[in-house]
Amino acid sequence: xxxxxxxxxxxxxxxxxxxxxxxxxxxxxxxxxxxxxxxxxxxxxxxxxxxxxxxxxxxxxxxxxxxxxxxxxxxxxxxxxxxxxxxxxxxxxxxxxxxxxxxxxxxxxxxxxxxxxxxxxxxxxxxxxxxxxxxxxxxxxxxxxxxxxxxxxxxxxxxxxxxxxxxxxxxxxxxxxxxxxxxxxxx
Amino acid sequence: xxxxxxxxxxxxxxxxxxxxxxxxxxxxxxxxxxxxxxxxxxxxxxxxxxxxxxxxxxxxxxxxxxxxxxxxxxxxxxxxxxxxxxxxxxxxxxxxxxxxxxxxxxxxxxxxxxxxxxxxxxxxxxxxxxxxxxxxxxxxxxxxxxxxxxxxxxxxxxxxxxxxxxxxxxxxxxxxxxxxxxxxxxxxxxxxxxxxxxxxxxxxxxxxxxxxxxxxxxxxxxxxxxxxxxxxxxxxxxxxxxxxxxxxxxxxxxxxxxxxxxxxxxxxxxx
Numbered sequence: 001x002x003x004x005x006x007x008x009x010x011x012x013x014x015x016x017x018x019x020x021x022x023x024x025x026x027x028x029x030x031x032x033x034x035x036x037x038x039x040x041x042x043x044x045x046x047x048x049x050x051x052x053x054x055x056x057x058x059x060x061x062x063x064x065x066x067x068x069x070x071x072x073x074x075x076x077x078x079x080x081x082x083x084x085x086x087x088x089x090x091x092x093x094x095x096x097x098x099x100x101x102x103x104x105x106x107x108x109x110x111x112x113x114x115x116x117x118x119x120x121x122x123x124x125x126x127x128x129x130x131x132x133x134x135x136x137x138x139x140x141x142x143x144x145x146x147x148x149x150x151x152x153x154x155x156x157x158x159x160x161x162x163x164x165x166x167x168x169x170x171x172x173x174x175x176x177x178x179x180x181x182x183x184x185x186x187x
Numbered sequence: 188x189x190x191x192x193x194x195x196x197x198x199x200x201x202x203x204x205x206x207x208x209x210x211x212x213x214x215x216x217x218x219x220x221x222x223x224x225x226x227x228x229x230x231x232x233x234x235x236x237x238x239x240x241x242x243x244x245x246x247x248x249x250x251x252x253x254x255x256x257x258x259x260x261x262x263x264x265x266x267x268x269x270x271x272x273x274x275x276x277x278x279x280x281x282x283x284x285x286x287x288x289x290x291x292x293x294x295x296x297x298x299x300x301x302x303x304x305x306x307x308x309x310x311x312x313x314x315x316x317x318x319x320x321x322x323x324x325x326x327x328x329x330x331x332x333x334x335x336x337x338x339x340x341x342x343x344x345x346x347x348x349x350x351x352x353x354x355x356x357x358x359x360x361x362x363x364x365x366x367x368x369x370x371x372x373x374x375x376x377x378x379x380x381x382x383x384x385x386x387x388x389x390x391x392x393x394x395x396x397x398x399x400x401x402x403x404x405x406x407x408x409x410x411x412x413x414x415x416x417x418x419x420x421x422x423x424x425x426x427x428x429x430x431x432x433x434x435x436x437x438x439x440x441x442x443x444x445x446x447x448x449x450x451x452x453x454x455x456x457x458x
Binding site: 032033036052053054055057063064070116119123 | 346358365442
């Protein structure tokens with residue numbers, strides 16, 4: 001993998017496409033410091049190793065293509081204030097607020113995917129790393145998710161997203177790179 | 188206490204039961220008679236051999252010889268703990284984790300019992316220290332291997348859930364908490380069952396042995412209670428030590444989940 005040399009501005013969306021297995025997810029995971037990596041990463045001039053790993057990951061939030069769940073009930077994945085955030089955000093992504101009281105296994109794949117995105121958005125991080133965030137969604141839901149992401153970008157959040165959809169990369173991405181055999185090249 | 192001593196003739200009579208099993212195997216064509224003969228033979232040789240070794244070590248009355256015997260037992264138990272799980276930690280991790288946890292739990296438990304409850308003179312006398320360490324080891328081994336299997340299997344199964352928590356800024360300890368608790372709980376279930384059933388469903392082995400050897404049943408019961416307390420304590424200690432030692436090997440200085448340090452045990456095709 002790599003080496004990579006890139007900058008992401010506040011409010012900028014970097015779209016990454018490329019064949020399966022090229023290392024797109026691994027790249028996002030390394031930026032979130034979830035996988036071993038070398039080199040340096042800075043956020044607002046602060047090198048990532050000067051922060052404790054959990055503190056870095058709260059600022060540079062990675063949302064996996066198939067996000068995991070660690071409680072049985074959906075609501076238990078959100079603490080106090082975050083629950084209010086979910087109540088406000090869920091309808092915007094065409095999710096019923098009552099899903100909070102459901103078991104995770106009762107949710108459809110698409111519902112779980114949107115709920116996981118809300119979980120990541122609830123942290124209000126300056127950077128979002130989104131892996132196939134609309135992979136399991138129909139066109140309508142995809143449009144709703146993209147609208148929320150555009151709002152975040154307008155508010156200054158930087159987003160790096162992996163997508164299999166060149167159309168989505170064109171719609172959201174200010175820049176579009178392709179991952180090919182562990183290298184990022186212009187699309 | 189008057190033990191009724193057994194003669195080789197007594198054992199020979201009891202062995203008639205094994206011969207009977209063998210005859211049944213032949214008549215019913217179970218094909219077990221060879222295995223049965225081997226297992227019975229092995230058992231006799233192993234037990235007589237350990238009897239001679241213990242007699243020698245007791246006679247030596249040397250703390251070093253006692254320690255050596257206990258260390259060999261701990262090493263074998265550590266290997267058993269390491270061998271059970273489907274998943275292996277790299278660089279002999281399973282063995283390091285198993286042997287350290289078993290050693291910590293066994294030594295702490297056995298020394299506590301020897302210096303407070305049983306109090307032989309001296310406290311490390313081989314006649315007491317070795318059998319006690321042995322029985323504690325047997326249970327510690329069970330607790331430790333269940334905990335290790337549960338933790339390593341759980342990490343693989345629940346990888347997405349653990350990494351989702353890490354990705355949202357949880358510490359590694361926080362992300363592993365549920366699995367750590369579940370693993371310790373699973374390791375303690377057998378001993379809890381054993382305590383609940385003791386004396387009702389079965390007469391525990393030690394108590395049976397002591398009653399057969401002529402001890403007053405109430406005195407035998409006291410010994411058994413002491414031992415069960417020790418075994419529960421030892422199992423709990425071993426389970427906790429195993430899960431924390433193993434969890435430490437599954438992370439690094441950046442609190443990542445290092446699943447790459449695990450490999451599945453290679454097995455031949457199942458019949």
